[in-house]
Amino acid sequence: MTPAEFGGPPGAAPPAGVDSSGAVPVERRKYTWFHRTVAVLFVAFCLMMGLFLVIFPWTEYWDGNYFVALAPWRSYWQNMYVRGAISGLGVVNLYISLVEVFRLRRFAGR
Numbered sequence: 001m002t003p004a005e006f007g008g009p010p011g012a013a014p015p016a017g018v019d020s021s022g023a024v025p026v027e028r029r030k031y032t033w034f035h036r037t038v039a040v041l042f043v044a045f046c047l048m049m050g051l052f053l054v055i056f057p058w059t060e061y062w063d064g065n066y067f068v069a070l071a072p073w074r075s076y077w078q079n080m081y082v083r084g085a086i087s088g089l090g091v092v093n094l095y096i097s098l099v100e101v102f103r104l105r106r107f108a109g110r
Helices: 033-058 060-064 071-077 080-107
Strands: none
Touching: 033 060, 033 080
16 A cells, blocks of 8 residues: 555555555355356367367368368368368367366366
8 A cells, every 4th residue: 555545645654554565355256066067068169179170181071071062162172281270270279178177176175
């Protein structure tokens, strides 16, 4: 607390009963079963999407899907860089799921 906040002169110390550290007690958030369930479902979704996006572009099914039949997209769809970019999105999803797994600890001990 600055001297101006407690009404004293600029060089004076705060009064004896005033906490000068500025720490404010914060109430811990209470999580319900719904929060836990949504967090676990989000981790499962990101993990499945990540695995799908990492693996699917490199399988033989990639060349037989709907978007390959579209003539202007064919050259882009079969490009290895596009496959790598989609696999990169899968890696990002895997990373998000890993981070969320470690964040699940916020529900522990309650």
